[in-house]
Amino acid sequence: MNLTPISLLQLFTAVSFGYFGISCLVAEYMVVEFERYGLKNFRKINGILQLAGSLFLFIGLGQPVFTVIGAFGLALMMLAGFIVRLKIKDGFIKSSPAFIFMVINLIIGIDALQLSSF
Template sequence: MEFVMIALKLIVGLSILNVWLVRSKKSTAWRGGDANDIKEEFKNYGLPIWFMYAVGTAKVVLAILLIASIYYPQVEAVAAFGIAFLMLGAVSMHIKISDPLKKSLPAFTFLVLSLVIGLL
């Protein structure tokens, strides 16, 4: 079970880092509305640019903490539940702008995986 938890932490943590640090200026099938990058996505949600930076910083910090929790288990709950909270927000934004269900699938998946990590 420990191996599975490590794998889940790496999957969630590295995926979030990939979205925010590597692919933030690239178009994906998962972006909200017709956005081509993260800035456009937050604009589509009706959120200010400063909020994008706040969410991005929180997600990167929590993703790093989640990966660090492999060696420092005392940060696991904060990281996992923090990510779950942010992913709940992401899913709700997709719903707010009436995105097809497919677009919220990654956020919903990471919400569920983060809850599994935090609860087990």
């Protein structure tokens, strides 16, 4: 496998969302955060979707079609997260990690789209 800057970014993102997904499922502070967001019923599904996105990004290192699905799915999730954080008045700085991960996943997804058979 040829590690390009994009594939290294993809690997970083896959590891990050693996961590975030597990945290959503098991960490008590995430229970509190999702209650603060007004989305306590979505915490587990959010964690599962983050783990799925992470898995798709890992698999996508060898099969770009999986990268397209995982990256665009995570980008949509991060857009929603960014909007939720702004809606609860966290402000742009506190909300910026979601925005940054959205942009990163869009970059990864667009690159993979050019490599895949879509």
